[in-house]
Amino acid sequence: MLYLDNAATTLKKPARVFGSMIYNTFFYSANAGHGGHFYSLKTASRVYETSEKLAEFLGCETPERIAFTQNATYALNLGIKGYVKKGDHVVTTAMEHNSVLRTLEEWCEYTVVDAEKDGTIRPEKIRRAITPKTKLIVVNHASNVCGTVQNIEKIGKIAKEMGVAFMVDGAQSVGVIPIDVKKMGIDMLAISGHKGLMSPLGVGALYVSEKIELEPFITGGTGSDSKNLNQPRQMPDILHSGTLNAPAIIACGRGIDYINKKGIREIEEQEVYLAVRLIEKLKNMDKVIVYGKTSKEGRNSTVLFNIKGKDSTEVSGILNDRFGICTRGGYHCAYLAHKAIGSDKTGGVRASFGIFNTIYSVDSLADSVYKMSKSWE
Amino acid sequence: MGNLLITVGSVTTANRLNHLLSGAMWTRIIHTPIKISGGGCSYSIITKGENLEQVKRIINANNLKIKGFFIEMEAKGEKVYHALS
Numbered sequence: 001m002l003y004l005d006n007a008a009t010t011l012k013k014p015a016r017v018f019g020s021m022i023y024n025t026f027f028y029s030a031n032a033g034h035g036g037h038f039y040s041l042k043t044a045s046r047v048y049e050t051s052e053k054l055a056e057f058l059g060c061e062t063p064e065r066i067a068f069t070q071n072a073t074y075a076l077n078l079g080i081k082g083y084v085k086k087g088d089h090v091v092t093t094a095m096e097h098n099s100v101l102r103t104l105e106e107w108c109e110y111t112v113v114d115a116e117k118d119g120t121i122r123p124e125k126i127r128r129a130i131t132p133k134t135k136l137i138v139v140n141h142a143s144n145v146c147g148t149v150q151n152i153e154k155i156g157k158i159a160k161e162m163g164v165a166f167m168v169d170g171a172q173s174v175g176v177i178p179i180d181v182k183k184m185g186i187d188m189l190a191i192s193g194h195k196g197l198m199s200p201l202g203v204g205a206l207y208v209s210e211k212i213e214l215e216p217f218i219t220g221g222t223g224s225d226s227k228n229l230n231q232p233r234q235m236p237d238i239l240h241s242g243t244l245n246a247p248a249i250i251a252c253g254r255g256i257d258y259i260n261k262k263g264i265r266e267i268e269e270q271e272v273y274l275a276v277r278l279i280e281k282l283k284n285m286d287k288v289i290v291y292g293k294t295s296k297e298g299r300n301s302t303v304l305f306n307i308k309g310k311d312s313t314e315v316s317g318i319l320n321d322r323f324g325i326c327t328r329g330g331y332h333c334a335y336l337a338h339k340a341i342g343s344d345k346t347g348g349v350r351a352s353f354g355i356f357n358t359i360y361s362v363d364s365l366a367d368s369v370y371k372m373s374k375s376w377e
Numbered sequence: 378m379g380n381l382l383i384t385v386g387s388v389t390t391a392n393r394l395n396h397l398l399s400g401a402m403w404t405r406i407i408h409t410p411i412k413i414s415g416g417g418c419s420y421s422i423i424t425k426g427e428n429l430e431q432v433k434r435i436i437n438a439n440n441l442k443i444k445g446f447f448i449e450m451e452a453k454g455e456k457v458y459h460a461l462s
Binding site: 036052226 | 393417
């Protein structure tokens with residue numbers, strides 16, 4: 001099977017990630033930060049090493065500003081619900097995933113800034129949507145639907161000028177696009193470990209800048225300040241209730257080592273090259289529509305397309321069943337994004353490349369799509 | 378002089394401090410003794426008492442949040458702790 005669903009999770013991981021997961025499941029699966037014995041302390045120390053690597057990787061102030069979560073959705077919920085109170089207003093965009101939009105829908109007033117046809121958000125539209133009640137701007141760095149990458153640094157500047165906190169959904173960008181939270185003016189960053197950082201499933205993280213004070217959304221045992229029935233206020237304990245998924249978090253650190261060794265810019269360049277190669281091939285097919293940006297600028301490795309008149313889930317199903325290629329059809333938990341780029345009637349077929357894909361992966365998919373579109377003539 | 382205990386609020390801070398100190402001196406992370414933990418469970422770094430000034434310099438240089446400094450002594454077979462200001 002050819003795996004092209006890296007936007008959902010990177011199925012293939014570096015060998016060192018698997019090795020670390022097995023080793024640490026066996027030897028260091030104690031309860032990190034909940035005890036003083038050898039294994040608890042050793043496990044906590046190894047979890048800390050991942051915090052340190054991640055903080056350095058993203059330019060965070062200190063490792064304490066990173067809290068581990070199950071995934072990026074949890075991180076977004078912790079950040080939004082921990083910072084925005086009832087009555088506050090949030091500005092977000094049409095390119096968001098339901099992890100943001102559903103959270104805002106149930107939590108507070110919000111304004112959705114529309115996107116251009118290629119998925120780009122005009123930063124000035126975000127400025128215009130800010131009201132005196134606006135407390136937070138939430139923007140997705142790279143679209144999980146069509147791969148469009150937003151100008152985060154410019155939006156960060158607007159947030160700073162307007163005195164509004166800025167949260168970035170980095171689920172599709174951390175590990176594949178260079179990020180410096182300070183330079184980009186990011187106050188909170190939701191991170192997926194199991195996508196770009198190539199960790200096992202069950203790892204995400206939330207970066208919270210020193211300027212932001214959160215209310216805890218999940219409360220419980222943190223291994224600290226136990227006599228106090230109130231949740232500790234300091235990071236990361238305020239967000240670390242319950243037992244951490246230590247072996248997977250430690251393995252995430254090995255994923256970061258791999259990225260650092262290979263070079264994030266090289267990874268970005270390689271993945272975007274594959275995406276653009278596919279786009280070029282698809283554009284030459286009469287019956288195929290490609291959405292989003294078609295050049296390498298302002299995009300990541302995710303490509304969305306349709307065969308005219310065909311159901312995207314059917315196409316994705318045939319790619320799987322007949323050609324052995326894993327893509328994802330449908331709406332990708334981001335209907336507003338599909339609406340913005342014009343694929344809301346049909347959804348779309350998403351191919352998303354990862355570091356272990358090659359030119360062969362692209363050509364194989366393109367040939368299969370071509371054969372399929374011809375067979376329907 | 379006995380051992381120096383530096384108490385902190387979280388295991389993450391304990392590890393960060395341990396990483397910063399361990400290149401320069403002997404250190405170990407321990408569960409903070411109940412006698413000095415105040416709010417319940419927490420973690421401390423233990424090192425030799427004579428390292429106090431160097432430890433303070435490293436803490437200040439890295440803007441670490443510390444709950445307290447204690448000197449651990451033994452009296453009549455029991456450990457006793459003296460808070461340092």
